[in-house]
Amino acid sequence: MAKVMTPAMEKFLKNNKDIKHGMRKHSPVRDSWMRLKRNRTAILGLVIIILLVLVAIFADVITQYEQAAVDIKAAKQTPNAQHWFGTDTMGRDIFTRCVYGARYSLSIGISCMILALILGGGLGLIAAFFGRLTDTYIMRIMDIISAIPSILMAIVVVASLGNGVTQLVIAMSISFIPMMARTVRAAVFTCRESEYVEVCRCIGSNNARIMFRHILPNAFGLITISTINNIAGCILTISTLSYIGLGLTPPIPEWGALLSSGKDNIMTHPHMVLFPGLMIMITVLGFNMFGDGLRDALDPRLK
Numbered sequence: 001m002a003k004v005m006t007p008a009m010e011k012f013l014k015n016n017k018d019i020k021h022g023m024r025k026h027s028p029v030r031d032s033w034m035r036l037k038r039n040r041t042a043i044l045g046l047v048i049i050i051l052l053v054l055v056a057i058f059a060d061v062i063t064q065y066e067q068a069a070v071d072i073k074a075a076k077q078t079p080n081a082q083h084w085f086g087t088d089t090m091g092r093d094i095f096t097r098c099v100y101g102a103r104y105s106l107s108i109g110i111s112c113m114i115l116a117l118i119l120g121g122g123l124g125l126i127a128a129f130f131g132r133l134t135d136t137y138i139m140r141i142m143d144i145i146s147a148i149p150s151i152l153m154a155i156v157v158v159a160s161l162g163n164g165v166t167q168l169v170i171a172m173s174i175s176f177i178p179m180m181a182r183t184v185r186a187a188v189f190t191c192r193e194s195e196y197v198e199v200c201r202c203i204g205s206n207n208a209r210i211m212f213r214h215i216l217p218n219a220f221g222l223i224t225i226s227t228i229n230n231i232a233g234c235i236l237t238i239s240t241l242s243y244i245g246l247g248l249t250p251p252i253p254e255w256g257a258l259l260s261s262g263k264d265n266i267m268t269h270p271h272m273v274l275f276p277g278l279m280i281m282i283t284v285l286g287f288n289m290f291g292d293g294l295r296d297a298l299d300p301r302l303k
Contacts, residue, residue, distance in 0.1 A: 035297040042293020048286030056102040065093040067100040068251045076269050086271040088262060094272065097253035098279050104254045105283065108165065109235040112172035113180075113227050119173065120180030121223065127181070128188035129211055139185070146178035151237055158246045168247055172234055183226040187219035194218075221298035225291055232287035239280050255280050 036042055055062060071091035079086045085094035120142075127138040145153070157171035191197065192215065200210050216223075241247030242256030250261055255276045262272025 033297070036293060039293040039296060041289050042297065045286045045289030045291075045293060048282060049290055052102055052106060052283055052286065055099055056106050059099045059103060063093070063096040063099050065096040067096055067253050068092065069096075076265070078269070079271055085275040086269070088258075088272055089265065094258070094275055097258055098255070098275055101253040101255045101258060101276070101279065102283075104165070104248060104252060105235050105238060105280075108169055108172070108238055109231050111169050112176060112234050112238075113231050115169065115173040116176035116180045116230075117184075117223070117227055120177035121184040123177070124181035124184030124186075125188055125211060125216070128185040128192060129207065129215070135185075138181070142178040142181050145174075150175035150179075151240060154237060154241060155246055158241060163246070163249055165248065168238065168241065171241075172237060175237070176230060176234065179230065180226070184219070184223055187222040188215055190222075191215045191218045225295045225298065228287060228294060229291035232284040232291070235280065235283055235287075 069092060071087070074083070074087050074091040075089055077083055077087040077091075083093050083095065085098060088094055088097075123138050123142070127135040148156075153175040154171040157174055158167055161167040161170065197210060197214060200214055205214075238247055238254070239256030239259070242249070242254045243260045245260065248254040248257050250257055258276035259273050259280075262269070262276070266273050
């Protein structure tokens with residue numbers, strides 16, 4: 001019997017060209033990306049993050065004003081054609097300061113999580129891999145640190161070291177170390193007793209090779225999801241510290257500092273706090289949406 005090529009079959013073969021040459025190739029990365037693309041919320045979060053990064057990189061091109069340029073004659077203007085977000089009490093363009101604020105909030109938030117992941121993740125990896133007394137000692141130390149709320153720990157460190165970008169990065173990293181240690185420890189526990197780890201031990205692979213070449217790559221998904229979600233919390237904490245005067249202080253245009261400088265005029269000139277608050281909200285929302293979508297995409301049970 002001759003094969004009849006229906007329109008449905010033609011469309012199927014057009015979308016699956018690899019079938020003509022045999023079994024279609026799949027990989028965990030490809031499958032995860034396909035699931036992520038189907039999640040519109042996750043893609044929207046990714047687009048928001050990419051746009052914010054581009055805004056931070058090309059801030060000099062996006063706006064025509066200097067971030068600290070003072071013009072008393074233009075003080076307290078509402079949003080208009082010249083000043084899209086209006087001006088503050090010193091006549092500085094709020095749109096410009098919000099754009100430049102993305103550089104500080106994103107760079108500090110990402111830097112804090114990378115440092116916390118290196119320090120806390122390393123401790124969690126060692127604790128989970130060696131177990132027994134090593135695990136007990138390391139995790140009890142993490143319990144002691146995490147007994148202090150992260151925001152309070154950051155306040156103590158900043159109060160001790162002083163204000164500044166470096167001090168803020170150190171303070172935030174210390175406060176997030178226990179969380180990252182627990183995350184990496186839990187992820188490593190799921191892989192530690194796997195068959196491929198036992199095979200590596202049998203062929204004589206050393207501990208460092210097993211940890212970094214076999215265990216960590218397989219725990220990468222859970223660690224990445226937790227890191228991305230924690231960036232949003234880190235940015236919120238940075239803004240909180242700047243708002244109460246313990247983070248970055250004016251004239252640095254960090255979003256929390258912009259909220260702090262505009263709070264006294266919230267009733268008469270609400271635009272001074274509205275737009276910095278929206279920047280914080282959109283950034284946190286973008287990271288949370290992308291993190292949740294990435295979690296679903298990396299879950300093999302959703303295939």
